[in-house]
Amino acid sequence: MLFNHEEVSHAALLEGVFEQTAKQCARRGDGVLVIQDTSVASFGGAEAREGLGQVNDRAEVQGFLVHTALALDAKTHGVVGVVDQRVWTRTSEKKRRDETANDRRKRPRESERWPQMERNVARRLPGTRVIAIFDREGDIFEVFETMAEVGHSFVVRATHNRLLSGDDDAAHYSLDEARKAPVMARRTVNVPARGGGRGARVAELQIRAARVDVQPPKNRDRRGDAQWMNVVLVEEINAPSENEALRWFLLTREPIDTADDVLFIVRCYEARWRIEEFHMALKTGCALEERQLRSGHRLENLLAFTTAIACELLKLRDVSRDETRTASDVLTPTQLEILRETHPRITSASTALATLKAVAELGGFYGSNKTKVPGWRTLWAGYRKLVEAERGYLIALRRTDATAWAAAITLTPDYSFGKP
Numbered sequence: 544m545l546f547n548h549e550e551v552s553h554a555a556l557l558e559g560v561f562e563q564t565a566k567q568c569a570r571r572g573d574g575v576l577v578i579q580d581t582s583v584a585s586f587g588g589a590e591a592r593e594g595l596g597q598v599n600d601r602a603e604v605q606g607f608l609v610h611t612a613l614a615l616d617a618k619t620h621g622v623v624g625v626v627d628q629r630v631w632t633r634t635s636e637k638k639r640r641d642e643t644a645n646d647r648r649k650r651p652r653e654s655e656r657w658p659q660m661e662r663n664v665a666r667r668l669p670g671t672r673v674i675a676i677f678d679r680e681g682d683i684f685e686v687f688e689t690m691a692e693v694g695h696s697f698v699v700r701a702t703h704n705r706l707l708s709g710d711d712d713a714a715h716y717s718l719d720e721a722r723k724a725p726v727m728a729r730r731t732v733n734v735p736a737r738g739g740g741r742g743a744r745v746a747e748l749q750i751r752a753a754r755v756d757v758q759p760p761k762n763r764d765r766r767g768d769a770q771w772m773n774v775v776l777v778e779e780i781n782a783p784s785e786n787e788a789l790r791w792f793l794l795t796r797e798p799i800d801t802a803d804d805v806l807f808i809v810r811c812y813e814a815r816w817r818i819e820e821f822h823m824a825l826k827t828g829c830a831l832e833e834r835q836l837r838s839g840h841r842l843e844n845l846l847a848f849t850t851a852i853a854c855e856l857l858k859l860r861d862v863s864r865d866e867t868r869t870a871s872d873v874l875t876p877t878q879l880e881i882l883r884e885t886h887p888r889i890t891s892a893s894t895a896l897a898t899l900k901a902v903a904e905l906g907g908f909y910g911s912n913k914t915k916v917p918g919w920r921t922l923w924a925g926y927r928k929l930v931e932a933e934r935g936y937l938i939a940l941r942r943t944d945a946t947a948w949a950a951a952i953t954l955t956p957d958y959s960f961g962k963p
Contacts, residue, residue, distance in 0.1 A: 549840075552628055556847035560854075564614055565622030565667045571891060573618040574672030576811055577626055578818045579657060579666050581610045582825075585832055586842065594839020596632030606832075607632045607839060610656045611777065611848065612664050613818045617674060618815045622821075622857040625850055627663045629656060630843050657681045658689035665693035674698060674797070676815050682794065684760050687770040690796065698811045701774065701792035708756040708769045717755045718792050721776040724751040728802035730809070734789070746789055751776045752799035773799045775808050817857070824853035828919030856922055863896040863916070870898040874929075877951050881932045902926055 568575045583598045584604040607630050614623040617647040631653075661675060673695045677686070679702040680878040690697050728750040736743040738936045752775045759767040775793040782788035793812055798804045825831050830850040836842050870879055870893045879898075882889055886901040900910050903917030906924025910917075917925075941948040 549845055553628075553843040553847045556949075557628060557842060557850060560625055560851050561627060561667055562707075564626050567623045568626070568668050568671050571616055571623070571671070573616070574674065574815055575623060576615045576617050576620070576676050578613045578615065578676040578815055579610065579660055580613075580678065580815075580818045581608055581656070581680070581824075582822045583608055584826075584842070584846065586834075589596075592837055592839060593844075594632070595842070596634060598633065599641070602777055607843065608653075610660060611818065611821065611850070612660050613821055614668075615814055615817055617811075619670070620816065620817060620857075622854060623863045624854050628661050628847075628850060629660060630846065632839065632896070635929055654683055656863050657683055657686050661686070661695065663693065664694060667905050670904070671922045672696075674709075674811055676811060678815060684763075684770070687757070687772065687794075689765070692834075696796045697794070698797065698808055699794045700812065701794050703760075705760070708758050717757055717774050717794075718776075720753040720755050721751055721774040721792060724752065724753040724776070725754055727799070727805050730806065732789075738833060741783075741787065744783070746779045747781060748777055748789065749780055750802075750805045751778075752805050752808075754799070762836050770794055773808075775799065775805055777809055820857060820860075824856045824919055824923075825849055828856050828923040829853055830920070830923075833845065835922070846862050852923070852926075856919065856926065859895075859899055859902075859926070860916065863894075863899040865895065868895040869893060870895065873898050875933070875951075877936060878929055881936060882929060902929055 545763045554667070581893060585598055585604050586592065588593060592605055595607060598604060598606040598608070608628045612627040614626050615621060616623060637958075657677065657680075664673060664675070673692065675695050675697040677699040678698070680704045681699050684705075687697075688701065701718060703717045707715040707717060707720070709715050726749045728746050730750070732746050732748060734744050734746045745857055752773055754771065754773050756769045756771050758769050759765050772794050773796065775791075775795060777791040777793065779789040779790070785938060791809075791812065793808060795808050795811075797808050797811070799808070825846075829852055831846065831849050834842065834845055836845060843926060845886050859873060862873055869891065870889060871891045873895045874882065876891075879889070879891060881900055885905065896916075899922070900908065900917060902925040903921040904910075904925060905928045906917075906921040906926070908917045908921035908925065937948060937951060940951060
């Protein structure tokens with residue numbers, strides 16, 4: 544079995560995916576947003592599986608952690624592809640209570656994944672303008688040093704109120720400077736309803752920004768150069784309560800000279816939800832956590848395949864939201880020909896959304912007024928059936944007409960927004 548072969552690895556399987564993504568990124572004139580985030584892949588079962596580790600406080604749950612760098616078009620926020628991915632397991636060994644900061648720096652730390660992956664991104668995307676997007680877990684001083692080292696910009700949600708460099712003896716802190724800055728822009732956002740009785744509302748936001756020079760942290764004795772950055776405060780006004788108020792502190796090296804500048808920074812961070820969609824496509828669409836493979840090695844290799852598939856599902860949904868895109872933008876000519884056998888109403892001129900629904904119907908989707916866009920499970924199930932049918936057709940064609948087969952396998956859709 545391919546997944547179990549000792550010479551087959553997660554990294555090797557994805558190398559071609561990374562290379563293809565890099566080529567697509569190089570064609571983006573406006574650059575790319577590269578979002579890093581970590582997700583836990585959990586697998587149940589009474590028996591322990593070799594190569595998996597504990598992922599939470601429940602001993603019967605085993606799995607691994609997945610850290611991914613997902614590239615988006617900087618202008619449209621359409622998915623380009625995965626640039627890098629790392630998998631690891633946690634041991635049951637507990638940290639020493641008397642561990643010092645110096646001891647901690649000497650041992651491998653999970654937090655090192657953020658700057659390490661940014662260096663990998665820089666190596667794969669030379670010459671491409673990159674804006675890294677991290678959530679609060681990525682608010683690490685070494686990350687900012689790495690960004691300066693590789694020449695990347697960033698938008699990172701802040702969690703630390705950091706000490707600033709200054710000429711006077713008074714202590715000044717990064718988030719406090721943003722609070723004191725004048726309002727540069729305003730905008731509204733729709734906040735969906737949530738459990739606990741919170742209803743949907745339209746939130747009015749005001750945006751402030753300030754430039755700061757951040758000192759290295761205390762846990763490394765302030766050693767190193769200060770890092771300059773801009774702090775953008777996005778804050779809801781007239782919120783129903785203080786606990787419900789939206790509030791983001793965003794750290795960035797993007798300019799903050801105008802209202803359009805700070806609004807661009809906010810839009811960049813709002814694109815972070817796309818990697819949550821990627822995780823949903825992996826877990827819900829491809830049902831990664833439901834697989835019964837019996838070792839971590841096999842599951843990691845499966846992850847490589849589902850990572851590529853999850854990206855394709857995201858691209859399909861991206862294209863379906865564009866009313867100007869058609870079936871020929873979504874499917875190969877062969878896939879479209881096969882789909883028309885069960886859905887004769889679909890033609891090359893059909894909208895991408897109508898085509899996507901037809902594919903999902905192969906997986907059990909039943910459209911309704913409430914369900915306008917197929918869910919991940921039916922979309923994946925339908926897409927898998929279509930690809931399997933295409934594969935069988937191409938195998939038969941290769942045996943009967945090699946010339947037609949060669950022409951068919953070269954025709955692939957271009958999911959990229961704007962088609963450079």
